[in-house]
Amino acid sequence: MTGNDIVPPSQAPWGQAGKALDGVRILDFTHVQSGPTCTQLLAYMGADVIKIERPGVGDITRGQLRDVPGADSLYFTMLNANKRSITIDSKNRKGMEILERLVKICDVLVENFAPGALDRMGLTWEHVHELNPRMIMASVKGFGPGPYEDCKVYENVAQCAGGSASTTGFLGGPPLVTGAQIGDTGTGLHLALGIVSALYQRNRTGRGQRVLAAMQDGVLNLCRVKLRDQQRLTRGPLTEFSQYGQGIPFGVATPRAGNDSGGGQPGWILKCKGWETDPDAYIYFITQAPVWNEICDVIGEPEWKTHPDYATPNARLPRLKQIFDRIEQWTTTKTKFEAMDILNKYDIPCGPILSMKELAEERSLRDTGTVVEVDHPKRGKYLTVGNPIKLSDSPCDVQRSPLLGEHTEEILSQVLGYSEKEIAEIRTSGAITAPEKRTAA
Ligand code: CAO
Numbered sequence: 001m002t003g004n005d006i007v008p009p010s011q012a013p014w015g016q017a018g019k020a021l022d023g024v025r026i027l028d029f030t031h032v033q034s035g036p037t038c039t040q041l042l043a044y045m046g047a048d049v050i051k052i053e054r055p056g057v058g059d060i061t062r063g064q065l066r067d068v069p070g071a072d073s074l075y076f077t078m079l080n081a082n083k084r085s086i087t088i089d090s091k092n093r094k095g096m097e098i099l100e101r102l103v104k105i106c107d108v109l110v111e112n113f114a115p116g117a118l119d120r121m122g123l124t125w126e127h128v129h130e131l132n133p134r135m136i137m138a139s140v141k142g143f144g145p146g147p148y149e150d151c152k153v154y155e156n157v158a159q160c161a162g163g164s165a166s167t168t169g170f171l172g173g174p175p176l177v178t179g180a181q182i183g184d185t186g187t188g189l190h191l192a193l194g195i196v197s198a199l200y201q202r203n204r205t206g207r208g209q210r211v212l213a214a215m216q217d218g219v220l221n222l223c224r225v226k227l228r229d230q231q232r233l234t235r236g237p238l239t240e241f242s243q244y245g246q247g248i249p250f251g252v253a254t255p256r257a258g259n260d261s262g263g264g265q266p267g268w269i270l271k272c273k274g275w276e277t278d279p280d281a282y283i284y285f286i287t288q289a290p291v292w293n294e295i296c297d298v299i300g301e302p303e304w305k306t307h308p309d310y311a312t313p314n315a316r317l318p319r320l321k322q323i324f325d326r327i328e329q330w331t332t333t334k335t336k337f338e339a340m341d342i343l344n345k346y347d348i349p350c351g352p353i354l355s356m357k358e359l360a361e362e363r364s365l366r367d368t369g370t371v372v373e374v375d376h377p378k379r380g381k382y383l384t385v386g387n388p389i390k391l392s393d394s395p396c397d398v399q400r401s402p403l404l405g406e407h408t409e410e411i412l413s414q415v416l417g418y419s420e421k422e423i424a425e426i427r428t429s430g431a432i433t434a435p436e437k438r439t440a441a
Contacts, residue, residue: 019046020394024199025415027099027106028052028083031059033155033181034140034215035112036079037188042108042195043082044387044396050102050411051080051402055087056434058404071379072401078384080401081374086412087405087432090121095431099123101416103131108195112140114152125210135208136198140187144214153215158183162219167226169256171243176256187218225262229254240266245318261286266320269353270328272336282353283336285327285343287320289313294346299330372398408432 024047028039036059043049053059061075089095103109109128111118118124118139128137142153143161151157156177159165164183169176180186194211202208220227229238233254237244241257244250261267267286274281287295292311296304304310309319316323331339336352343350354362360383365371372386377400387396412418412426426432 017393020391021045021047021196024048024108025106026050027102027109029109029111029113029118030140031112032061033075033079033184034188035110035191036061037185038138038140038191038195039083039110040079040081041189041192041387041389042110044389044398045391046394047108049083050106050407050415051083051085052088052090052099052102053085053404055089055405055432058085058087062404068379071376072403074379074382077374077376077379077382077401081384082399083402084407084411085402085405086408087434089431090123092429092431094426094429096122098412098416098426098431100131103128103135105415106132106135107199108136108138110138110191110195115141115150129208133207134202136195136202136211137208138191138195138198138211139213140191141212141214143216144212148216153183155181155183158187158215158219161216163223163226164219167223167254167256170258171248171256173256182222183215183219186222187213187215190218190221226254239317240264242266242268242320245320259284265289265349266316267349268320268324270324270331272331272339272352273334275332280353280355280358281336283331283339284351284353285324285331286349287316287323287327288349291346291348295327295348298342298346298348299327301326369396369398374398374400376400378403405432 021042024042026039026042026047026049028035028049028051030036030039030051039047039049039051051059059076059080061079062072064073065075066073088098090099103123109123125137128135141149142151142158143149148161153161156165159177159182160175162183165175165177168178191211191213194213198209198211230253232238233250233252237250238254240263241250241255241260243255243257259267259269265286265288267284269282270285272281272283292313293305296302296310301310309315310323334342340350340352359365360371362371366373368390369386370388372384373381374384375381384398386398409423412423412432413420418426
Protein backbone atom coordinates (compact mmCIF):
# COMPACT_ATOMS: atom_id res chain seq x y z
CA MET A 1 0.00 0.00 0.00
CA THR A 2 1.40 3.44 -0.89
CA GLY A 3 0.74 6.70 0.87
CA ASN A 4 -1.87 7.49 -1.78
CA ASP A 5 -3.97 4.44 -1.00
CA ILE A 6 -6.18 6.14 1.54
CA VAL A 7 -8.92 3.81 2.72
CA PRO A 8 -12.17 5.76 3.03
CA PRO A 9 -13.60 5.33 6.52
CA SER A 10 -16.59 3.41 5.16
CA GLN A 11 -14.22 0.77 3.79
CA ALA A 12 -12.01 0.53 6.83
CA PRO A 13 -11.92 -2.95 8.35
CA TRP A 14 -14.51 -3.59 11.05
CA GLY A 15 -13.38 -2.14 14.35
CA GLN A 16 -11.16 0.54 12.83
CA ALA A 17 -13.96 2.86 11.84
CA GLY A 18 -14.78 3.60 15.48
CA LYS A 19 -18.18 5.13 16.16
CA ALA A 20 -20.00 7.73 14.11
CA LEU A 21 -19.73 10.46 16.78
CA ASP A 22 -16.29 9.56 18.16
CA GLY A 23 -14.59 12.73 19.36
CA VAL A 24 -17.83 14.62 20.04
CA ARG A 25 -18.19 15.60 23.68
CA ILE A 26 -21.62 16.46 25.05
CA LEU A 27 -22.35 18.47 28.17
CA ASP A 28 -25.62 16.77 29.06
CA PHE A 29 -27.67 19.06 31.25
CA THR A 30 -30.90 17.15 30.61
CA HIS A 31 -33.44 15.53 32.89
CA VAL A 32 -36.65 13.48 32.82
CA GLN A 33 -37.30 12.05 29.33
CA SER A 34 -37.08 14.35 26.30
CA GLY A 35 -33.50 15.58 26.72
CA PRO A 36 -32.10 12.25 28.02
CA THR A 37 -33.58 10.47 24.98
CA CYS A 38 -31.58 12.78 22.73
CA THR A 39 -28.28 12.44 24.59
CA GLN A 40 -28.66 8.67 24.96
CA LEU A 41 -29.02 8.38 21.21
CA LEU A 42 -25.93 10.54 20.68
CA ALA A 43 -24.09 8.32 23.17
CA TYR A 44 -25.20 5.23 21.25
CA MET A 45 -23.67 6.88 18.18
CA GLY A 46 -20.36 7.19 20.04
CA ALA A 47 -20.39 10.66 21.62
CA ASP A 48 -18.83 11.11 25.06
CA VAL A 49 -21.87 12.22 27.05
CA ILE A 50 -21.20 13.83 30.42
CA LYS A 51 -24.40 14.12 32.43
CA ILE A 52 -24.45 16.95 34.97
CA GLU A 53 -26.62 16.21 38.00
CA ARG A 54 -27.47 18.04 41.17
CA PRO A 55 -25.41 16.63 44.11
CA GLY A 56 -27.36 14.21 46.31
CA VAL A 57 -30.46 14.42 44.12
CA GLY A 58 -29.61 13.81 40.51
CA ASP A 59 -32.10 13.50 37.71
CA ILE A 60 -35.50 13.32 39.41
CA THR A 61 -36.34 10.14 37.47
CA ARG A 62 -33.69 8.18 39.41
CA GLY A 63 -36.25 7.92 42.19
CA GLN A 64 -39.49 7.95 40.20
CA LEU A 65 -41.53 4.76 39.62
CA ARG A 66 -38.94 2.89 41.65
CA ASP A 67 -39.36 -0.90 41.53
CA VAL A 68 -36.18 -1.98 43.38
CA PRO A 69 -35.63 -0.26 46.75
CA GLY A 70 -32.48 1.85 46.77
CA ALA A 71 -31.72 1.32 43.07
CA ASP A 72 -32.11 3.75 40.19
CA SER A 73 -35.50 3.32 38.56
CA LEU A 74 -36.01 1.78 35.15
CA TYR A 75 -37.31 5.19 34.12
CA PHE A 76 -33.77 6.50 34.64
CA THR A 77 -31.70 3.50 33.61
CA MET A 78 -33.51 3.11 30.28
CA LEU A 79 -32.84 6.73 29.29
CA ASN A 80 -29.28 7.22 30.44
CA ALA A 81 -27.21 4.36 29.04
CA ASN A 82 -23.70 4.95 27.75
CA LYS A 83 -23.31 8.20 29.72
CA ARG A 84 -20.98 9.36 32.48
CA SER A 85 -22.39 11.17 35.52
CA ILE A 86 -20.79 14.07 37.36
CA THR A 87 -22.48 15.90 40.21
CA ILE A 88 -22.15 19.68 40.12
CA ASP A 89 -24.15 22.28 42.04
CA SER A 90 -24.62 25.00 39.46
CA LYS A 91 -25.69 27.45 42.17
CA ASN A 92 -22.33 27.08 43.93
CA ARG A 93 -19.57 29.48 42.81
CA LYS A 94 -16.97 26.74 42.40
CA GLY A 95 -19.62 24.56 40.75
CA MET A 96 -20.21 27.21 38.10
CA GLU A 97 -16.45 27.50 37.58
CA ILE A 98 -16.33 23.75 36.81
CA LEU A 99 -19.34 24.05 34.52
CA GLU A 100 -17.70 26.88 32.59
CA ARG A 101 -14.57 24.79 32.21
CA LEU A 102 -16.74 22.02 30.77
CA VAL A 103 -18.40 24.48 28.40
CA LYS A 104 -14.97 25.38 27.04
CA ILE A 105 -14.07 21.80 26.15
CA CYS A 106 -17.41 20.37 25.03
CA ASP A 107 -18.94 20.50 21.55
CA VAL A 108 -22.60 20.51 22.49
CA LEU A 109 -24.60 21.59 25.53
CA VAL A 110 -27.99 19.88 25.66
CA GLU A 111 -30.64 21.02 28.13
CA ASN A 112 -34.36 20.75 28.73
CA PHE A 113 -34.95 22.89 31.80
CA ALA A 114 -38.03 25.03 32.17
CA PRO A 115 -37.81 28.26 30.16
CA GLY A 116 -35.39 30.70 31.79
CA ALA A 117 -33.75 28.20 34.18
CA LEU A 118 -30.43 28.10 32.32
CA ASP A 119 -30.34 31.91 32.08
CA ARG A 120 -30.97 32.15 35.82
CA MET A 121 -27.94 29.90 36.35
CA GLY A 122 -25.90 32.39 34.33
CA LEU A 123 -25.47 30.15 31.33
CA THR A 124 -27.06 32.46 28.79
CA TRP A 125 -26.42 31.76 25.10
CA GLU A 126 -24.29 34.92 24.92
CA HIS A 127 -22.10 33.78 27.80
CA VAL A 128 -21.79 30.21 26.51
CA HIS A 129 -20.97 31.48 23.01
CA GLU A 130 -18.36 33.83 24.43
CA LEU A 131 -16.73 31.01 26.44
CA ASN A 132 -16.74 28.67 23.43
CA PRO A 133 -17.77 30.03 20.01
CA ARG A 134 -17.84 26.49 18.62
CA MET A 135 -20.37 25.34 21.19
CA ILE A 136 -23.75 24.12 19.93
CA MET A 137 -26.44 24.83 22.50
CA ALA A 138 -29.45 22.60 22.08
CA SER A 139 -32.71 22.90 23.98
CA VAL A 140 -36.03 21.15 24.29
CA LYS A 141 -38.84 23.44 25.36
CA GLY A 142 -42.56 22.81 25.55
CA PHE A 143 -43.43 25.56 23.08
CA GLY A 144 -41.58 27.78 20.65
CA PRO A 145 -41.87 31.59 20.80
CA GLY A 146 -45.49 32.61 21.25
CA PRO A 147 -48.21 32.78 23.90
CA TYR A 148 -47.12 29.63 25.76
CA GLU A 149 -43.34 29.98 25.54
CA ASP A 150 -42.92 30.26 29.33
CA CYS A 151 -44.93 27.14 30.15
CA LYS A 152 -43.58 23.98 31.72
CA VAL A 153 -44.58 20.98 29.65
CA TYR A 154 -44.76 17.22 30.10
CA GLU A 155 -45.42 14.48 27.58
CA ASN A 156 -49.21 14.46 27.59
CA VAL A 157 -49.45 18.25 27.51
CA ALA A 158 -47.42 18.18 24.30
CA GLN A 159 -49.58 15.43 22.82
CA CYS A 160 -52.63 17.60 23.50
CA ALA A 161 -51.07 20.84 22.25
CA GLY A 162 -49.52 19.29 19.14
CA GLY A 163 -52.69 17.84 17.61
CA SER A 164 -52.25 14.22 18.61
CA ALA A 165 -54.95 13.98 21.29
CA SER A 166 -57.65 15.71 19.24
CA THR A 167 -57.13 13.20 16.43
CA THR A 168 -56.73 10.07 18.58
CA GLY A 169 -59.59 8.03 20.00
CA PHE A 170 -62.96 6.90 18.75
CA LEU A 171 -65.52 9.10 17.11
CA GLY A 172 -67.88 10.45 19.75
CA GLY A 173 -65.40 9.67 22.57
CA PRO A 174 -63.03 12.04 24.39
CA PRO A 175 -59.56 12.95 23.06
CA LEU A 176 -56.95 10.29 23.92
CA VAL A 177 -53.22 10.36 24.59
CA THR A 178 -51.12 7.60 23.04
CA GLY A 179 -48.71 5.22 24.73
CA ALA A 180 -45.88 6.17 22.37
CA GLN A 181 -43.97 9.03 23.95
CA ILE A 182 -44.16 11.27 20.93
CA GLY A 183 -43.90 14.45 23.01
CA ASP A 184 -40.80 13.55 24.97
CA THR A 185 -38.95 10.86 23.05
CA GLY A 186 -40.22 12.21 19.73
CA THR A 187 -38.86 15.67 20.49
CA GLY A 188 -35.58 14.22 21.75
CA LEU A 189 -35.16 12.56 18.37
CA HIS A 190 -35.87 15.82 16.57
CA LEU A 191 -33.29 17.56 18.75
CA ALA A 192 -30.67 14.90 17.97
CA LEU A 193 -31.08 15.56 14.26
CA GLY A 194 -30.72 19.29 14.88
CA ILE A 195 -27.51 18.68 16.80
CA VAL A 196 -25.80 16.48 14.21
CA SER A 197 -26.85 18.96 11.50
CA ALA A 198 -25.33 21.83 13.50
CA LEU A 199 -22.15 19.79 14.01
CA TYR A 200 -21.99 19.23 10.26
CA GLN A 201 -22.47 22.93 9.53
CA ARG A 202 -19.81 23.77 12.11
CA ASN A 203 -17.32 21.79 10.06
CA ARG A 204 -17.69 24.48 7.38
CA THR A 205 -18.21 27.61 9.46
CA GLY A 206 -16.28 26.85 12.64
CA ARG A 207 -19.18 28.38 14.56
CA GLY A 208 -21.67 26.89 16.97
CA GLN A 209 -25.34 27.79 16.96
CA ARG A 210 -28.52 27.33 18.96
CA VAL A 211 -30.82 24.42 18.27
CA LEU A 212 -34.39 24.45 19.56
CA ALA A 213 -36.88 21.60 19.38
CA ALA A 214 -40.25 22.58 20.82
CA MET A 215 -42.44 19.68 21.90
CA GLN A 216 -45.56 21.15 20.32
CA ASP A 217 -43.70 21.44 16.99
CA GLY A 218 -42.33 17.90 17.24
CA VAL A 219 -45.76 16.41 17.92
CA LEU A 220 -47.31 18.41 15.10
CA ASN A 221 -44.57 17.17 12.77
CA LEU A 222 -45.50 13.60 13.72
CA CYS A 223 -49.19 14.47 13.15
CA ARG A 224 -48.69 16.06 9.74
CA VAL A 225 -51.11 13.65 8.05
CA LYS A 226 -53.84 15.06 10.27
CA LEU A 227 -53.04 18.59 9.12
CA ARG A 228 -53.20 17.18 5.60
CA ASP A 229 -56.70 15.85 6.37
CA GLN A 230 -57.72 19.20 7.88
CA GLN A 231 -57.07 20.83 4.51
CA ARG A 232 -58.74 18.03 2.53
CA LEU A 233 -61.79 18.46 4.73
CA THR A 234 -62.40 21.92 3.26
CA ARG A 235 -62.90 20.24 -0.14
CA GLY A 236 -65.20 17.42 0.91
CA PRO A 237 -65.63 14.45 3.27
CA LEU A 238 -62.69 12.21 4.17
CA THR A 239 -63.93 9.18 2.29
CA GLU A 240 -61.41 6.74 3.76
CA PHE A 241 -62.66 7.40 7.32
CA SER A 242 -65.24 4.78 8.38
CA GLN A 243 -67.40 7.67 9.59
CA TYR A 244 -67.99 8.41 5.88
CA GLY A 245 -69.33 4.92 5.23
CA GLN A 246 -71.57 5.21 8.27
CA GLY A 247 -73.11 8.40 6.93
CA ILE A 248 -71.97 10.50 9.90
CA PRO A 249 -71.34 14.09 8.78
CA PHE A 250 -67.91 15.65 9.30
CA GLY A 251 -67.40 18.72 11.50
CA VAL A 252 -64.97 21.58 11.00
CA ALA A 253 -61.82 19.83 12.20
CA THR A 254 -60.04 16.53 11.49
CA PRO A 255 -62.02 14.05 13.59
CA ARG A 256 -60.88 11.15 15.72
CA ALA A 257 -60.65 8.14 13.44
CA GLY A 258 -60.51 5.17 15.79
CA ASN A 259 -58.30 2.58 14.17
CA ASP A 260 -58.82 3.76 10.60
CA SER A 261 -55.59 3.73 8.64
CA GLY A 262 -54.07 7.17 8.15
CA GLY A 263 -53.37 6.55 4.48
CA GLY A 264 -55.19 5.64 1.30
CA GLN A 265 -55.51 1.91 2.06
CA PRO A 266 -58.35 1.23 4.52
CA GLY A 267 -57.42 -0.73 7.63
CA TRP A 268 -58.84 -1.69 11.04
CA ILE A 269 -57.95 -3.69 14.14
CA LEU A 270 -59.75 -7.05 14.17
CA LYS A 271 -60.29 -9.66 16.85
CA CYS A 272 -58.42 -12.93 16.62
CA LYS A 273 -58.92 -16.29 18.27
CA GLY A 274 -58.68 -15.92 22.03
CA TRP A 275 -59.71 -12.25 22.17
CA GLU A 276 -62.25 -13.00 24.92
CA THR A 277 -59.46 -13.63 27.44
CA ASP A 278 -56.33 -12.14 25.84
CA PRO A 279 -56.52 -8.32 25.55
CA ASP A 280 -53.90 -8.37 22.79
CA ALA A 281 -55.39 -11.08 20.56
CA TYR A 282 -55.94 -8.70 17.67
CA ILE A 283 -54.47 -8.02 14.26
CA TYR A 284 -54.24 -4.88 12.13
CA PHE A 285 -55.64 -5.72 8.73
CA ILE A 286 -55.23 -3.56 5.63
CA THR A 287 -57.51 -4.10 2.63
CA GLN A 288 -54.81 -3.05 0.18
CA ALA A 289 -56.33 -2.75 -3.30
CA PRO A 290 -53.72 -4.80 -5.23
CA VAL A 291 -54.40 -7.88 -3.06
CA TRP A 292 -58.19 -7.54 -2.87
CA ASN A 293 -58.70 -10.76 -4.85
CA GLU A 294 -56.46 -12.68 -2.45
CA ILE A 295 -58.33 -11.23 0.54
CA CYS A 296 -61.65 -12.40 -0.94
CA ASP A 297 -60.27 -15.92 -1.42
CA VAL A 298 -58.76 -16.11 2.07
CA ILE A 299 -61.96 -15.04 3.86
CA GLY A 300 -64.19 -17.20 1.63
CA GLU A 301 -65.99 -14.49 -0.35
CA PRO A 302 -64.68 -15.14 -3.90
CA GLU A 303 -67.74 -13.51 -5.49
CA TRP A 304 -66.68 -10.14 -3.95
CA LYS A 305 -63.87 -10.05 -6.53
CA THR A 306 -66.32 -9.16 -9.26
CA HIS A 307 -69.41 -7.93 -7.39
CA PRO A 308 -69.98 -4.23 -8.24
CA ASP A 309 -70.40 -3.35 -4.51
CA TYR A 310 -66.96 -4.72 -3.60
CA ALA A 311 -64.77 -5.03 -6.70
CA THR A 312 -63.23 -1.53 -6.65
CA PRO A 313 -61.77 0.59 -3.81
CA ASN A 314 -64.36 3.32 -4.39
CA ALA A 315 -67.24 0.85 -4.26
CA ARG A 316 -65.89 -0.54 -0.98
CA LEU A 317 -65.47 2.82 0.79
CA PRO A 318 -69.11 3.17 1.96
CA ARG A 319 -69.11 -0.50 3.09
CA LEU A 320 -65.90 -0.68 5.08
CA LYS A 321 -67.58 -1.53 8.38
CA GLN A 322 -69.48 -4.44 6.81
CA ILE A 323 -66.32 -5.62 5.01
CA PHE A 324 -64.20 -5.54 8.16
CA ASP A 325 -66.96 -7.32 10.11
CA ARG A 326 -66.80 -10.11 7.53
CA ILE A 327 -63.02 -10.27 7.61
CA GLU A 328 -63.21 -10.43 11.41
CA GLN A 329 -65.43 -13.50 11.18
CA TRP A 330 -62.39 -15.10 9.54
CA THR A 331 -59.68 -13.65 11.84
CA THR A 332 -61.54 -14.83 14.96
CA THR A 333 -60.99 -18.39 13.74
CA LYS A 334 -57.17 -17.92 13.82
CA THR A 335 -54.67 -16.74 16.38
CA LYS A 336 -52.97 -13.49 15.39
CA PHE A 337 -49.82 -15.44 14.47
CA GLU A 338 -51.72 -18.02 12.40
CA ALA A 339 -53.50 -15.18 10.59
CA MET A 340 -50.13 -13.48 9.97
CA ASP A 341 -48.68 -16.66 8.45
CA ILE A 342 -51.62 -17.11 6.10
CA LEU A 343 -51.93 -13.44 5.08
CA ASN A 344 -48.20 -12.98 4.54
CA LYS A 345 -48.21 -15.78 1.97
CA TYR A 346 -50.43 -13.53 -0.16
CA ASP A 347 -48.56 -10.28 0.67
CA ILE A 348 -51.64 -8.95 2.46
CA PRO A 349 -50.34 -6.17 4.76
CA CYS A 350 -51.20 -6.98 8.36
CA GLY A 351 -49.59 -6.85 11.80
CA PRO A 352 -50.20 -8.59 15.10
CA ILE A 353 -50.96 -6.44 18.13
CA LEU A 354 -47.87 -7.32 20.17
CA SER A 355 -47.90 -6.89 23.92
CA MET A 356 -44.87 -5.55 25.79
CA LYS A 357 -44.40 -9.07 27.17
CA GLU A 358 -44.22 -10.47 23.66
CA LEU A 359 -41.82 -7.73 22.54
CA ALA A 360 -39.60 -8.28 25.59
CA GLU A 361 -39.36 -11.97 24.68
CA GLU A 362 -39.03 -11.55 20.90
CA ARG A 363 -35.83 -13.30 19.80
CA SER A 364 -35.25 -11.26 16.64
CA LEU A 365 -35.27 -7.97 18.59
CA ARG A 366 -32.62 -9.39 20.92
CA ASP A 367 -30.56 -10.57 17.94
CA THR A 368 -30.51 -7.11 16.36
CA GLY A 369 -29.70 -5.32 19.63
CA THR A 370 -32.97 -3.41 19.67
CA VAL A 371 -33.83 -5.03 22.99
CA VAL A 372 -30.76 -5.49 25.18
CA GLU A 373 -30.22 -7.03 28.60
CA VAL A 374 -27.92 -4.95 30.78
CA ASP A 375 -26.41 -5.70 34.19
CA HIS A 376 -26.53 -3.03 36.90
CA PRO A 377 -24.64 -3.15 40.21
CA LYS A 378 -27.68 -2.15 42.28
CA ARG A 379 -30.68 -3.48 40.40
CA GLY A 380 -29.24 -6.52 38.62
CA LYS A 381 -30.26 -7.41 35.09
CA TYR A 382 -32.83 -5.34 33.20
CA LEU A 383 -33.99 -4.87 29.66
CA THR A 384 -33.54 -1.67 27.73
CA VAL A 385 -34.06 -0.47 24.18
CA GLY A 386 -30.77 -0.28 22.34
CA ASN A 387 -30.10 1.89 19.31
CA PRO A 388 -33.10 1.59 16.98
CA ILE A 389 -31.00 3.12 14.18
CA LYS A 390 -28.42 0.72 12.77
CA LEU A 391 -25.21 2.06 11.25
CA SER A 392 -23.10 -0.53 9.46
CA ASP A 393 -19.80 1.11 10.48
CA SER A 394 -20.84 2.30 13.94
CA PRO A 395 -21.91 -0.68 16.04
CA CYS A 396 -23.66 0.13 19.30
CA ASP A 397 -22.54 -1.44 22.54
CA VAL A 398 -25.09 -0.63 25.25
CA GLN A 399 -23.57 0.16 28.65
CA ARG A 400 -25.58 0.47 31.87
CA SER A 401 -26.57 3.91 33.11
CA PRO A 402 -24.16 5.56 35.57
CA LEU A 403 -24.73 5.78 39.30
CA LEU A 404 -25.20 9.31 40.59
CA GLY A 405 -21.85 11.07 40.38
CA GLU A 406 -20.05 7.84 39.49
CA HIS A 407 -17.59 9.65 37.23
CA THR A 408 -17.22 12.94 39.09
CA GLU A 409 -13.56 12.57 40.04
CA GLU A 410 -12.65 10.87 36.76
CA ILE A 411 -14.06 13.80 34.79
CA LEU A 412 -12.53 16.42 37.08
CA SER A 413 -9.06 14.90 36.71
CA GLN A 414 -9.00 13.27 33.28
CA VAL A 415 -11.26 15.57 31.28
CA LEU A 416 -10.80 18.90 33.07
CA GLY A 417 -7.23 18.38 34.31
CA TYR A 418 -7.78 19.30 37.97
CA SER A 419 -4.98 18.17 40.28
CA GLU A 420 -5.50 15.99 43.37
CA LYS A 421 -5.13 19.06 45.57
CA GLU A 422 -7.66 21.04 43.57
CA ILE A 423 -10.13 18.15 43.69
CA ALA A 424 -9.79 18.00 47.45
CA GLU A 425 -10.62 21.72 47.59
CA ILE A 426 -13.56 21.24 45.25
CA ARG A 427 -14.85 18.47 47.52
CA THR A 428 -15.02 20.79 50.53
CA SER A 429 -16.41 23.72 48.53
CA GLY A 430 -19.87 22.20 48.21
CA ALA A 431 -19.63 22.18 44.42
CA ILE A 432 -19.92 18.42 43.96
CA THR A 433 -21.37 17.10 47.22
CA ALA A 434 -24.81 17.24 48.80
CA PRO A 435 -25.16 19.50 51.89
CA GLU A 436 -25.46 16.62 54.41
CA LYS A 437 -22.31 14.94 53.05
CA ARG A 438 -20.41 18.22 53.38
CA THR A 439 -21.47 18.55 57.03
CA ALA A 440 -20.52 14.94 57.71
CA ALA A 441 -17.11 15.56 56.14
N1 CAO B 1 -27.47 22.36 40.47
C1 CAO B 1 -28.30 23.29 41.01
N2 CAO B 1 -29.53 23.55 40.56
C2 CAO B 1 -29.95 22.82 39.50
C3 CAO B 1 -29.16 21.83 38.90
C4 CAO B 1 -27.86 21.62 39.43
N3 CAO B 1 -27.04 20.72 38.92
N4 CAO B 1 -29.85 21.28 37.88
C5 CAO B 1 -31.04 21.91 37.86
N5 CAO B 1 -31.09 22.84 38.83
C6 CAO B 1 -32.20 23.73 39.13
C7 CAO B 1 -32.47 24.71 38.00
O1 CAO B 1 -31.54 25.76 38.06
C8 CAO B 1 -33.90 25.13 38.31
O2 CAO B 1 -33.86 26.07 39.36
P1 CAO B 1 -34.59 27.53 39.33
O3 CAO B 1 -36.00 27.27 38.89
O4 CAO B 1 -34.47 27.97 40.76
O5 CAO B 1 -33.88 28.39 38.41
C9 CAO B 1 -34.47 23.85 38.91
O6 CAO B 1 -33.39 23.00 39.25
C10 CAO B 1 -35.32 22.92 38.06
O7 CAO B 1 -35.60 23.32 36.85
P2 CAO B 1 -36.98 22.98 36.11
O8 CAO B 1 -37.92 24.12 36.35
O9 CAO B 1 -36.61 22.67 34.73
O10 CAO B 1 -37.57 21.65 36.82
P3 CAO B 1 -39.08 21.26 37.15
O11 CAO B 1 -38.99 19.92 37.79
O12 CAO B 1 -39.82 22.28 37.93
O13 CAO B 1 -39.78 21.15 35.71
C11 CAO B 1 -40.14 20.29 33.49
C12 CAO B 1 -39.67 20.01 34.93
C13 CAO B 1 -39.83 19.06 32.68
C14 CAO B 1 -41.65 20.56 33.51
C15 CAO B 1 -39.39 21.50 32.93
O14 CAO B 1 -38.01 21.28 33.07
C16 CAO B 1 -39.70 21.81 31.48
O15 CAO B 1 -40.77 22.33 31.14
N6 CAO B 1 -38.75 21.50 30.58
C17 CAO B 1 -38.87 21.79 29.16
C18 CAO B 1 -39.81 20.85 28.48
C19 CAO B 1 -39.42 19.41 28.65
O16 CAO B 1 -38.34 18.98 28.34
N7 CAO B 1 -40.39 18.61 29.09
C20 CAO B 1 -40.24 17.18 29.04
C21 CAO B 1 -40.04 16.63 30.34
S1 CAO B 1 -40.17 14.88 30.25
O17 CAO B 1 -41.80 14.58 30.43
